[in-house]
Amino acid sequence: MKLLLILSLLYLAYIDWHTFRLPDYVTLPLICIGIVFNAVSEPGFTNTSSALIGGIMGYGFLWALNTGFRAIKGRNGIGMGDAKLLAALGAWLGWVALPNILFIASFLGLIGGLAWLKFNKQKLHQAFPFGPFLAIAGIIELLWPQFIQNLLPQLI
Template identity: 70%
Template sequence: MVSIWIVKSLLVLALLYLAYIDWRTFCLPNAITFPLIFLGITFNLISDLRLTTVSSALIGALLGYTSLWALNAGYRLLKNRNGIGMGDAKLLAALGAWLGWGALPSIL
């Protein structure tokens, strides 16, 4: 039980760090978001402490990214400019990879 607490705490620390970076620079670096996606899927694949099933993690990563990508694509068609950064889409993909697709509506 302690080890899952450590994993969750490290995830929260990574999210706090990303929030700080986003607040200061309005940018979420790929150097942090891509590893979070990969680590979320890998953790749920190989760990006995998984937070969700592997299929839910994969679908969560895919839905997390594509939902914000589609929203931005629609906005771009209407306004001829981006409405949301793709760093946000990658962050939602990472959260979907860690927590599964069922958590995405609550996260949004």
């Protein structure tokens, strides 16, 4: 199942990088499959309640963030495809993985976003795809779940 999740995340990263879209025909089934997998699989990645809460919190956090941004700036700050992708990651890995995923994705997105803007000669207000960074962060959290906890003491 890890391979299925990794391949799905890589596919979504590729699509988002090229189209700025995360298609519902991949993200929505990925949410459902993550919840079902954790419900029926004995050694799943998390328990069923954590998967359900992860799906809700993953979507809800980015939805709330975007709603606040839109109220202040009058435009969207993040796409809802990103929220569905984070919901899928929460459904697969549980709600406890979401802070690590968001931290890693934000850090990579900051570096990648600045490189994207410089490489494409765009201004700071131009959009760039965040899905690839969420996907990479999800893969890191799937394969090395203690990555942040192991990295922080070395940095401090």
